[in-house]
Amino acid sequence: MKLNHFEKLKPVCPRCLRDRNRQTALKIGSSIQRNGDSIREGILLCPQSDCLMEYPIIDGLPIIIADLRAYVTQHVFSILQRGDLSADMEGLLGDCLGPGSAFDTQRQHLSIYAQSHYEDRDPKAEQGGGASLDESVLSLLENGLELAGERMPGTIVDAGCSVGRSTFALAEKSDDLVLGIDMSFGMLKVAAKILNEGVASYPLRRVGMVYDQREFPLEFEGSEKVDFWVCDATALPFADDQFAFAASLNILDCLQSPYDHLKSLSRILVPGGKTVIASPYDWTAGATPVETWVGGHSQRSVNKGSSEAMLRSLFAGGGHPNEIQDLHMIGEIERLPWTAKLHDRSVVHYQVHLLAAQARA
Ligand SMILES: C[S@@+](CC[C@H](N)C(=O)[O-])C[C@H]1O[C@@H](n2cnc3c(N)ncnc32)[C@H](O)[C@@H]1O
Ligand SMILES: [Zn+2]
The missing domain is CATH 3.40.50.150 (Vaccinia Virus protein VP39)
Structure with a gap:
C-alpha cells in the first residue's frame, strides 16, 4: 500500500460505514514491513472506541472489508499461498x-x-x-x-x-x-x-x-x-x-x-x-x-x-x-x-x- 494513496484517498472504516453510516478515517496502526514509501505488511486501525477494527496489509495489499472474518475465511487459500514453488x-x-x-x-x-x-x-x-x-x-x-x-x-x-x-x-x-x-x-x-x-x-x-x-x-x-x-x-x-x-x-x-x-x-x-x-x-x-x-x-x-x-x-x-x-x-x-x-x-x-x-x- 502506497502511503501517498493512503493519505490522499483517506479510506474509511467499512464496518463503521455499514453498521453506523459513519465515515471514520482509518489510521496506520503498524507497518511491520516497509519498502520505501509503501507498506508491504502492516495493520490499519479504526480509531472509534466502539469499533477498533483492524484491517491487514498483506503482500502490499490492504484488505479493507467490513466482514473481514468472512473474507479471510473465504480467501485464506490465496492469502497464505506460497509463491516459491516451481x-x-x-x-x-x-x-x-x-x-x-x-x-x-x-x-x-x-x-x-x-x-x-x-x-x-x-x-x-x-x-x-x-x-x-x-x-x-x-x-x-x-x-x-x-x-x-x-x-x-x-x-x-x-x-x-x-x-x-x-x-x-x-x-x-x-x-x-x-x-x-x-x-x-x-x-x-x-x-x-x-x-x-x-x-x-x-x-x-x-x-x-x-x-x-x-x-x-x-x-x-x-x-x-x-x-x-x-x-x-x-x-x-x-x-x-x-x-x-x-x-x-x-x-x-x-x-x-x-x-x-x-x-x-x-x-x-x-x-x-x-x-x-x-x-x-x-x-x-x-x-x-x-x-x-x-x-x-x-x-x-x-x-x-x-x-x-x-x-x-x-x-x-x-x-x-x-x-x-x-x-x-x-x-x-x-x-x-x-x-x-x-x-x-x-x-x-x-x-x-x-x-x-x-x-x-
Ligand atoms: C468478469 S471480471 C472483470 C475483470 C476486469 N474488469 C475485466 O473487464 O477484465 C469481474 C471482476 O470483479 C471482481 N469482483 C467480484 N465481486 C466483487 C466485489 N464485490 N467488489 C470488487 N470486485 C469484485 C472479480 O474478482 C473479478 O476480478
Ligand atoms: Zn470502525
Whole structure:
C-alpha cells in the first residue's frame, strides 16, 4: 500500500460505514514491513472506541472489508499461498487437488483475465506480442472514456480491476492517482507483482488442468500513480465525493448487489464526476441472487426483462422507484465485443453494453 494513496484517498472504516453510516478515517496502526514509501505488511486501525477494527496489509495489499472474518475465511487459500514453488510442482499439486478445487478455480480465473489483459505484451504469445486489443477490456475502456467526454481532474477508481490492465491504462491517461480495487486477493497479487517488481507472472491454461507458466518483464508508464487494494465494490470504503472518475468494467453481473454498487459509485463520485459502466449481463444465480439481477427476469414487466432498459431506468429520470437520483446517464453504446479465452481451444465472445453517467453537479 502506497502511503501517498493512503493519505490522499483517506479510506474509511467499512464496518463503521455499514453498521453506523459513519465515515471514520482509518489510521496506520503498524507497518511491520516497509519498502520505501509503501507498506508491504502492516495493520490499519479504526480509531472509534466502539469499533477498533483492524484491517491487514498483506503482500502490499490492504484488505479493507467490513466482514473481514468472512473474507479471510473465504480467501485464506490465496492469502497464505506460497509463491516459491516451481511451475512443475504447482502443476503436480493442481493434478492432485483436481478440477473444481479452489486451486484449480483460481488458476482458471488467473489464466482468463491475465491472458486477456496482458497477452499483447507476452513475448511468447502466438501473435508474437501483437495480440489484437479490439475485443479486450482496453477497448471497452477507450470507448468508455470517449463516451464520457471531458473529465474533471481528480482521483480515479477502477472497480473490479482484477489483474489490473485497465488501472495501468487509466494511469497512462491521467495526471492523478488511480486505485484498482477488487475482491480477489489472487488476482490483485498478479497486479501488485507487475506494479512492484515489473514482472507479469501467471498460469496460462492449455487444456484440462495443464497450464503453462508465463513470466515476462512488464512495465507501464505512470505506474507510480497506481495502487491496488482489496475493497468491496458494493460498499466502497471512502468518504463521499472522493473520486472524479470511476470505471466499472464487466463486474455488474459478478456482484451480490449491482444496485448497491451503483449507489456506492454515486456516493464516492464528486459532483460532476463521471463513471463508465460495462456489462455483458451474463447473469448467474451463483454470483448474483436473481432478486438483484438488473433485468434478465420478469419478461412480462414494463422493461420486458431487458437488462439495458432496466439499467437505464436506475439512473435519474429513468423511472425506477429506487432510481439513483445523483447519477444521470450521458451516453451509451449498445454492443461492443469483449472476449475471454477459457483455454487453448475455447473462446467466449460477449457483446457488452456500455454506458456513461455523471454525478449531479
Ligand atoms: C468478469 S471480471 C472483470 C475483470 C476486469 N474488469 C475485466 O473487464 O477484465 C469481474 C471482476 O470483479 C471482481 N469482483 C467480484 N465481486 C466483487 C466485489 N464485490 N467488489 C470488487 N470486485 C469484485 C472479480 O474478482 C473479478 O476480478
Ligand atoms: Zn470502525
